Amino acid sequence: MAQEASSSTSSKTISLKTGDGEIFEIEASAAKQMKTVQRLIDDLGDDITIPLHNVFSKELPKIIEYYKKDITGEITKDFEAEFVKDLNDDEVKVLFLAANYLDANKLFEFLSQNIADRLESKSVEYVRKYFGVENDFTPEEESKLREERAWSFRGIKEDE
Amino acid sequence: MEESIEDLFRNLPDEILGCIVSFLPNEHALETSLISTRWRDLWNQILVKHGTIEDITGIVAQFLTNFDVFDPLKRPRKLQFHFDDDNALFAAIAANSKLLLDFSYKKKKLERKYELEFNLNKQHFTYNLVPQTFLVKSLYLKSLSYLTSEVASSIVSNLDHLENLVITDCCGLQSLFIESESKLHKLTILDCLQLKSLHLRTSKLKSFRYRGPLPRIWPESHFNLCHAILDVRQGLSCSDLIAQDFDETLLTIKNSEVLTLCGWIFEALIWPSISPSSGSFIFYKLRELWWIDNHENENSANALVSFLKLCPALEQLFVMIDPKSYYVPRSNSGLMQANKYTKILEQLKLIKFMGFTNPMDEISVAKNLIQLVKGKPPKIETSCGTYLDLMLMQ
Numbered sequence: 001m002a003q004e005a006s007s008s009t010s011s012k013t014i015s016l017k018t019g020d021g022e023i024f025e026i027e028a029s030a031a032k033q034m035k036t037v038q039r040l041i042d043d044l045g046d047d048i049t050i051p052l053h054n055v056f057s058k059e060l061p062k063i064i065e066y067y068k069k070d071i072t073g074e075i076t077k078d079f080e081a082e083f084v085k086d087l088n089d090d091e092v093k094v095l096f097l098a099a100n101y102l103d104a105n106k107l108f109e110f111l112s113q114n115i116a117d118r119l120e121s122k123s124v125e126y127v128r129k130y131f132g133v134e135n136d137f138t139p140e141e142e143s144k145l146r147e148e149r150a151w152s153f154r155g156i157k158e159d160e
Numbered sequence: 161m162e163e164s165i166e167d168l169f170r171n172l173p174d175e176i177l178g179c180i181v182s183f184l185p186n187e188h189a190l191e192t193s194l195i196s197t198r199w200r201d202l203w204n205q206i207l208v209k210h211g212t213i214e215d216i217t218g219i220v221a222q223f224l225t226n227f228d229v230f231d232p233l234k235r236p237r238k239l240q241f242h243f244d245d246d247n248a249l250f251a252a253i254a255a256n257s258k259l260l261l262d263f264s265y266k267k268k269k270l271e272r273k274y275e276l277e278f279n280l281n282k283q284h285f286t287y288n289l290v291p292q293t294f295l296v297k298s299l300y301l302k303s304l305s306y307l308t309s310e311v312a313s314s315i316v317s318n319l320d321h322l323e324n325l326v327i328t329d330c331c332g333l334q335s336l337f338i339e340s341e342s343k344l345h346k347l348t349i350l351d352c353l354q355l356k357s358l359h360l361r362t363s364k365l366k367s368f369r370y371r372g373p374l375p376r377i378w379p380e381s382h383f384n385l386c387h388a389i390l391d392v393r394q395g396l397s398c399s400d401l402i403a404q405d406f407d408e409t410l411l412t413i414k415n416s417e418v419l420t421l422c423g424w425i426f427e428a429l430i431w432p433s434i435s436p437s438s439g440s441f442i443f444y445k446l447r448e449l450w451w452i453d454n455h456e457n458e459n460s461a462n463a464l465v466s467f468l469k470l471c472p473a474l475e476q477l478f479v480m481i482d483p484k485s486y487y488v489p490r491s492n493s494g495l496m497q498a499n500k501y502t503k504i505l506e507q508l509k510l511i512k513f514m515g516f517t518n519p520m521d522e523i524s525v526a527k528n529l530i531q532l533v534k535g536k537p538p539k540i541e542t543s544c545g546t547y548l549d550l551m552l553m554q
Contacts, residue, residue, distance in 0.1 A: 127192065
């Protein structure tokens with residue numbers, strides 16, 4: 001008996017619908033990298049358009065671009081540098097939130113690193129603004145904390 | 161209503177924020193603890209383990225072996241090991257081959273006295289054939305107690321490449337012996353208030369910083385310090401210490417380039433030993449001196465002048481007044497002779513006063529010191545940051 005050539009996942013595409021109603025196609029193997037999407041596929045089947053309420057048409061294409069490269073094993077340092085080069089802080093934040101929502105580990109870690117890189121040389125106040133956080137330390141708490149921390153590592157580094 | 165990006169970002173759970181923080185290099189990660197109370201401990205994405213006190217040496221060894229210095233993001237840089245009922249060790253690895261072992265969990269202060277031996281000379285066979293990529297060069301030990309002292313000894317004895325050792329806040333530590341004849345260059349001991357005896361077999365030691373009451377120090381193998389701090393404002397640990405007991409230590413600081421000294425040490429422990437042969441004991445290389453004294457001490461200015469006569473190469477002098485500093489009451493150390501001024505300081509460029517409450521005192525001390533200066537007078541900075549012009553004061 002001839003084996004039926006199964007419509008294997010290697011060429012199957014999945015339809016994703018963004019929160020603002022647009023539809024995008026991705027390869028099934030790329031969808032596997034986004035655990036949230038995969039879970040929805042498992043629940044709803046791979047013939048249905050998967051709704052992604054919290055991801056929008058602005059960012060999804062960029063995410064799809066990333067994973068297209070990932071499944072062909074083409075993600076290099078250069079590609080990653082290009083990928084984030086023209087993104088402003090808000091755009092990175094949106095992508096980061098989307099990667100988190102989609103449970104897309106590789107992209108999530110890459111964007112975490114990128115955000116860390118953007119914040120590395122910035123002041124504490126800048127980071128507060130970036131995350132929308134208020135300083136709720138009392139002046140006493142803050143100075144005590146600075147003193148304690150001075151002993152952890154700063155103290156040693158300054159001596160060298 | 162749609163949440164804005166800011167709202168969504170603000171509401172990120174701790175694990176996510178912690179993930180971003182874990183990508184920051186150590187010192188920056190530490191800074192994030194100041195962002196808000198919620199962020200205070202996020203940088204501590206810690207590997208938490210539990211066990212008994214006997215497990216500690218093995219766990220720390222494993223922690224070091226597993227740390228891949230070429231890929232520091234993948235392995236834990238921080239470890240919190242819980243042992244006994246309510247005790248924990250916090251271990252962290254930082255840039256420049258630093259290891260921190262902090263036993264000060266919950267700020268317990270166990271007062272029972274104990275002794276500590278760090279033997280870094282031991283030849284031992286490496287049991288693990290896995291090459292260690294992370295070699296500890298600086299070790300920072302905090303808050304040891306009688307319970308954890310043996311563990312610390314055992315960990316330290318495995319650190320063959322240790323160059324810098326910092327020991328702080330060890331309550332109950334009475335006696336400390338350190339042996340490292342080849343690698344240890346820097347030793348710092350701070351705030352170990354019960355320390356009575358310090359035995360050093362450390363012939364390569366170049367920098368020694370001590371803060372706390374002065375213990376009996378025995379530098380068994382002589383070493384020449386470049387940099388020494390003896391911040392012993394709290395006085396003596398053993399009231400029966402005499403000048404002779406300090407002689408060997410004095411020899412280790414004789415060639416130092418940078419020195420911090422308390423006035424009372426000079427009066428009580430140094431001067432009595434060197435005054436008989438005055439003129440032949442000189443601090444040839446001393447270029448920077450930090451002098452701590454109590455202004456209540458009537459001999460304070462005389463002591464300083466006497467000491468400065470021994471420092472021909474001095475370039476910078478910092479005079480710090482601390483009203484809480486110990487001083488020798490009414491000693492008859494013969495310092496009265498210090499009134500003979502010889503113009504010996506040719507290189508002095510700066511005198512800085514700190515902690516003086518009365519400007520007249522600064523002027524009076526400055527006038528005394530100027531008499532020792534040959535050539536161009538140094539800049540004199542007062543405790544409030546202004547500069548004195550002694551010409552105008554005459």
